[in-house]
Amino acid sequence: MNLHDWIDELCDVLDVETEVDEGLLRDLSDIAVENVERTAGPVTSYLLGYAAGAQGADPERVERLAALAQSLAEGWDRPAGFRDPLDVDEPVPDDSAVDHSDERFEA
Numbered sequence: 001m002n003l004h005d006w007i008d009e010l011c012d013v014l015d016v017e018t019e020v021d022e023g024l025l026r027d028l029s030d031i032a033v034e035n036v037e038r039t040a041g042p043v044t045s046y047l048l049g050y051a052a053g054a055q056g057a058d059p060e061r062v063e064r065l066a067a068l069a070q071s072l073a074e075g076w077d078r079p080a081g082f083r084d085p086l087d088v089d090e091p092v093p094d095d096s097a098v099d100h101s102d103e104r105f106e107a
Contacts, residue, residue: 035073
């Protein structure tokens, strides 16, 4: 089974009447993976589909939405593997020997 067959069967199971440009989705997903991170690929494809459905987008509008997503991914200033210097992994002190039973916390 190829991707096109999978899409056809999945649309049947999900009761979705639509045409899917699998090449566009694959390319957009690859760009998001390359420029953002691995899991950005499927999330980007999902959100593109969600936006297209919510807007009742025709194929031309889907391409414009994909171009916007692609532009965002290509201009992403935090490439895959980027580590925010402010996000420091500091060890959490072990206070398991401290008795906290009388402490009160305000909500």
